Amino acid sequence: MKNGALELTYPDGATERYGEASASPVRARLRHNKWVRRLVLDPELALGEAYMDGGLQIEGDKLYTLLDLIWGNILSKKHGVALPGFMLRALRRLAQFNPAGRAKKNVAHHYDVGNDLYRLFLDDDLQYSCAYFEHPGVSLEEAQKAKKNLIAKKLLIKPHHSVLEIGSGWGGLGISLAEEAGAEVTSVTLSEEQLRVARMRASAKGLSDQAQFQLQDYRATKGSYDRIVSVGMFEHVGVPHFQTYFDHVAQSLNEDGVALIHTIGRPHGPGATDAWTAKHIFPGGYIPALSEIMPAIERAGLVLTDLEVWRLHYAETLREWRRRFKANAEKITRKYDARFIRMW
Known part of the structure; x- marks a missing residue:
């Protein structure tokens, strides 16, 4: 450890200091020997689970x-230990293999945990993707x-452009494109909870015919469209399916069609989803590098x-989500246990 300092107390009460002698340390305690072993064997998974379990x-x-x-010490390393390329590719392909049935199960793991949770930290429109902060000080809703x-x-x-939306969310974008731009929207999702809310919202605005939401894998959509939009869904596709995804987009676009894909991206080259995120947050998910998409x-x-x-913009979005989550901690604890909250 070259940057900063860590003061770690072990289960037997012994305390060790790591890092710079002059730095003010971060202080932490491990409560059981099993976490010492697990942190040595699988630090990416064990660190998060140790925090979750207390x-x-x-x-x-x-x-x-x-x-x-x-993270500061990881970034300071000029050289690190890496898996051979063929091993990394094999592991990634296995973890990100998302046929239709498995993709639906993976989506349910994250998005069907209960809409009430998301209402406590998202904006009023339930947009669960990066916001666009045009000016400092604007609200998350704006x-x-x-x-x-x-x-x-x-x-x-x-007006009257046909639009295919891949990944509905709770319907906010699809409804906006129908209501404000006059588009004819077909939106597909694998989340039953999100589908129910999206349909209810469209019906409440009298837009059920103009903004149609379906429980369907994107690979099963038929027909051609003037526009295709996908926001916050590509992270669930998986590298082995990138070609299938873009082939389907190309086949589904009219000759002069336009597609917009909004995804989280990694700042460096191809990698792998860390073990903790893959297990607890986004099974089958992967944040792609641009070099993998092109x-x-x-x-x-x-x-x-x-x-x-x-x-x-995403940094500001995440900061606001976290602020709202913490502000509503008392309400959240009424429905979810401490372990879930620490995980989230």
Whole structure:
């Protein structure tokens, strides 16, 4: 450890200090010997699970401070231990193999935990993707509306354009494109909870015919569309299915059609989903590198005309989600146990 300091108390009461002698340390305690062993054998999975189960206690409950310390030292390494390329590719393909049945199960793991939870930290429109903060100090609601407006402008949507939305969320974007841009929207999702809410919202606005939501895998959609939009869904596709995804987008677009894909991206080259996230948050999920996406786009015969990075916008979005989650902690504890809350 070259940056900062960690003061770690072991189950037998012994305390060890690691890192810079002059730095103010982050203080943590391991409550049981099993966590010592697991952290040595599988640190990516064990660190999160130790915190979830109360086996790792951080002074002041400053989880972010500990993560900053760990991440800062990882980034400072010039050389690290890496799996051979063929092993990494094999592991990634296995973990990200998402046929239709498995994809639906993976989506349910994260999105069907209960809509009440999401209402306590998302905006009023239940946008569960990066917002667009046009100016400092705007609210999350304003930033999410700006995101939807910008997407509509980039797509050059005209009244009566047919739009395929891959990944409905709770219906906010699809309903907005129908209501404000006059589009005819077909939206598909694998989440039964989100489908129910999206249909209910469309019905309440009298848009059930103009914004139609279906429980369907994107690979099963038929027909051609003027526009295709997908926000926050591509992370669930998996590298082995990138070509299938973009081939289907290309086949589903009219000759002069436009598609917009909004995804989280990794800042470096291809990698793998860490074990803790893969187990507890997004089974089968993967944050792609641009270098992994472009070959599939080109082979599908699609032409990239615009690329925009919203990295800092996502930082603001996450900060606001976390603030709202903490502000509603008392309400959340009435329905979810402490382990779930620490996981989230």
